[in-house]
Amino acid sequence: MQKQSEGERGFSPFQLQPIEQTLQTFQWFSKMRAEQPVYHDPASNLWHVFRYEDVNQVVTDYSHFSSESIPGFSENSFLNGTVVAKDPPDHRKLRNLVNQAFTPRAVNHLSDSVTAIAQQFLDNVRSAGKMDVVSDIAFPFPAKVIAALLGVPDEDWDIFRRWASGERAEEPRKPGEVVQGRTMEEHMYTFFVHLLEERRKSPREDLISSLSVAEIDGERLSERELVSFCILLLAAGQETTKNLIANAVYLFTEYPDVAERLRLQPELMPKAIEEILRFLPPVWFTIRRTTSEVELGGQTLPANAIVMAWNSSANRDPEQFPNPDHFDIEREPNRHLTFGHGIHFCIGAPLARLEAKIVLPMLLDQLKDIKRVPDFPINVRAGIVYVIQSLPITFL
């Protein structure tokens, strides 16, 4: 196979980059789908998978592509041992513990409280005529929703942000950084252990209360399993939906005619949200480990190969999506892989969709003539989740 250097490959994960560079990655994907759809990078020893059909196979066929023992989900990561890093049969047992709370029916019951939370953040900025979409709406809105669903106390809804920013002097700034003898992970751990203990004694109508007494095959989950589950739900519920909302507003400013159409025809919003998810996904890839030698896209992968399945590339595969680089809010069918597929299909998809369906029409209806602040550089932190850092806009 032809060898390529990092530079030729045209992408640099896990770093801050201008959004223009992020968008250029789609050209690299197009080239790779055509020329090397399953590509082994000798420098990193990773296998990259680009075509829709192959990405779908990787995320669906758990007998050959395992979610367990993947570097990064290692011993000290909070993802270790959580539902996202488990294969059957343990996967199903863990997933069953929270499935009921996230069905479309269950989350639809949250509509009124989600609307109230969205309104609160819109009210905070409306009279100013300007805001940073990321810090004023995209971050706090889903963070508050998931914190309420879990049962994190009101005053602590943004606890992750506060830990990460070191806003309170006694709290650490970065994962791994030690402040007053404790890392951010240790602070999180203690926080949830106390919360779980409290809810076990006085249960409420929230997810932490039900998790605190959850059993699998008659056995209680360990303290570590419980804490990791809470952190996974809180983190997944914040960071991903934040990007869906930031990406949506970014695309509204790139395609003002689309924004205007959605303002006039809000009934198009559900389909538009699916197209936003396909076109500029919050999560760009998922990772698996091969359990044995396996054929994929004409290549033979060895056992224990680490595979990066680029759902962001699959979403632009012309074999699946005619005219894939066209942003078409009425695209039908639109079977994007942004929420994954198969047994690990995102638990929170109904919640993320509900949040977007509520906040985006409110935003277009209440803030008129939305424009990006000219010349403000839009930067993206590229990792598994692609995060717009700051998106200042003005409106009337």
Ligand code: HEM
């Ligand atoms: C637009 C927003 C979101 C996107 C794009 C997204 C994306 C994904 C993807 C791609 C997966 C599959 C991972 C894999 O196959 O390895 C996943 C799984 C998961 N997501 Fe989401 N997610 C979003 C919102 C949420 C929300 C709001 C929650 C809230 C609880 C959540 C919780 C989870 C959990 C717990 C899993 C693991 C499911 C399993 O392994 O069975 N996600 N998500």
